[in-house]
Amino acid sequence: MSETVQLSLHEVHALAVRVLSHNGMSDAHAQAIARVITAGQRDECHSHGVYRLLVTTHTLRKGKVSGTAEPIVSDRSPAIVAVDAQFAFSQLAFEVGSKVLAEKARRTGIAALAINNCYHFSALWPEVEMLAEQGLVALAMTPSHAWVAPAGGSRPALGTNPLAFGWPRPGKSPYVFDFATSAAARGEIELHRRSGKEIPLGWGVDATGSPTTDPSAVVNGGAMLTFGGHKGSALSTMVEMLAGPLIGDLTSIDSLALDAGEGGTPCHGELILAFDPAAFGLGDLQGDRARAERLFETITGQGARLPSQRRFEARARSVAHGVTLPRALYSEVLALLR
C-alpha cells in the first residue's frame, strides 16, 4: 500500500465538510471552514490544511467553540459592518460580513469589518485574498494570546498578532503577505520543543528575561519576542488596539485570562479594512496599477521573492494535480467519521 494518498481539491473539500458535519458543525460553518482548509492544503501550508481537521474536531468535541452559532450582522455606518460570531470560529462570520464589507467599500471607497467574539482558526491570507480577488485592497489583523514580551521587557503582554495585506493584480496572483508580529510562530517554537531542537536567539527569553535557545524555557514561564525590535513591538501593540479595544473586543491579555490555563485557541476580535482603488486616485487606474507593477518587477527582477510566491507556486501544482497526503494523516482524519 502506498504511503500517500492523492486527492483532488474537490475531494479535500468534501472530506472536510463530511468530518466537520459529522462532528456537529452546521453546514454553513462546515462549508466555510472546509474552504480555508482546502485552500491551506492546496497552498501546501500543511498546518492549515487537512491536518487542521484533527485539531478542529478535538476542539468541537470539547464543546468550547460553537459549531452552530449563526453570525449576527450589524450595519453600523455607511462604512462599518460588525459581525458577532457568537463564539464560533471566525470563517463564517468573515464570509457573511465580507459581502457587506465589499459593498460598503465600493460605495464609500474605504470600509471596515469588525468581527467580534470569534475563535481564531488559521491564517489571515484567505480573507485578504478573497477581497483582493474582488479588486479590493485589504488589510486584516487580530490579537491572540499574550505570549510575547514588548521590546525592552521580558514578560508577556502582546499576542503573536498577525497582520495580512492584499493588493489586487488583475490577471495575476495578488500581492499578499500575512505575518505574525512575533519573531516566530508559537507553533514553530512548539515544534522545536517536541523535536528537542534549539531555537535561534531572538525568538524568546526565559523566566529571568534572558535570551535563550531553549524552547521549553520560552513556553514555560518565559516569553516570545516580537520581530524587528521596538518597531515590531509597536506594530504588535497597534494590532492589539485596532482589533481589540477599538472594536470592543479583547486584548491578548484578556484572551489568555479568559482561557484560564486551558490551553485553548485565542478568543478575540478581528479587523478587516477594504479599500476600493476606483474611489481613490486621480483617475488613472491603469497608470496607478502600472506603477505598482514596476515596484514588484524591481523586487523580483533582482532575484528577491514577493511574499506568498511559494504558496502560489504550490497552488498551481495542486490545481493541476491535486494534493498528496500522508496515508497516516488520511487514516486519522477518516477515523474522525466514526
Add this chain to the structure above:
Amino acid sequence: MSETVQLSLHEVHALAVRVLSHNGMSDAHAQAIARVITAGQRDECHSHGVYRLLVTTHTLRKGKVSGTAEPIVSDRSPAIVAVDAQFAFSQLAFEVGSKVLAEKARRTGIAALAINNCYHFSALWPEVEMLAEQGLVALAMTPSHAWVAPAGGSRPALGTNPLAFGWPRPGKSPYVFDFATSAAARGEIELHRRSGKEIPLGWGVDATGSPTTDPSAVVNGGAMLTFGGHKGSALSTMVEMLAGPLIGDLTSIDSLALDAGEGGTPCHGELILAFDPAAFGLGDLQGDRARAERLFETITGQGARLPSQRRFEARARSVAHGVTLPRALYSEVLALLR
C-alpha cells in the same frame, strides 16, 4: 556671552514664521510649518526643530518646492477626502484636509485623507497626534525615495517609508509611534558618514550586495535595508501601495526618478486613516479604554517604555521652561532674515 539661547515655545514659533515668511512662504504655509518646527523643538527632536529652518529656507530659495501653492480639497466620498498639495510641503495640506477627515470619521466611523503631490517635510507623529488629540485613532504613512533594498535583494526598490500610529488616551499623552520601515533613518547613515564612523551590520549593503559597515558604500551605489527582514520589507511594500498607487501617487522609485539626481526631498502622496472609537465597539467605550490601558500598564509595569515616552518627557520640560538652542544655530537662523 552664553553658548546657548533660551526661547519660549511662543518665541520659537514666531521666529519660524518670520524666517519662512521672509523667504517667500505664504502666511498659511509659514504658520503650518512653524507649528511642526515648534513641536519638533519642544519634543527635542532636534533635526525636526529650529535646525529645520536652515534646510527649509535653502529648499525655498532653490525654488523647487512651492511656498505659496494653496491646497485643493476634493470631497471624494462620505469617507474619503483628497487634498492636492500642488507641490508644496505637506503640512498645510494636512491641516486643511484633517478638518474634513475628522468630520468624516465622526460621521462614518472610518475615513481616509489622501494627500497628493506634496513634498515630505518631517515626521508623521504631528499628524497622528493632532488626530488623537481629537479623540480619533490615526494611522499615517508615506513612501519616500527608493534607497532601500527588499528582503532577499540588494538593490534599491523601496523608500524609508515611515508608518505612524496614534491612540487617544484621555487625560494622558496618546500612545504614538512613528518609525521608518528602513533599519535606520537615511539621516543617521549620513551622520555616520560625515563623522567617519562605521554603521552597524544590518543597516545596509554595498554595491555588490554584501553587508557592510561603511556608510559611504551604502549611500554610493549600495542600498539601505529594511528593519525586521522579510516582514519589514513586506510592510514597507504595503506603505508604497497604500500611499502611492492606491491614491494615484508615486512610488519611491518614481519619486527618486523625478528627482533626477538633484538630491532633493521626496515628492509623494500621503495616506492618513482616522477611526472614531464611538462608531466601533459594542457600546462600552469606558471598558474598551480600560482594556487598552491595562495593556499599556503591562508594558510599562515591567520597565519597558512606550514609544514616544522620551518625547513626551521632553515636551513637559519645554512647556515648563522653554527650549535651549546652541547660539551658533540661533545666529545661523537669524542670518536667514537678511
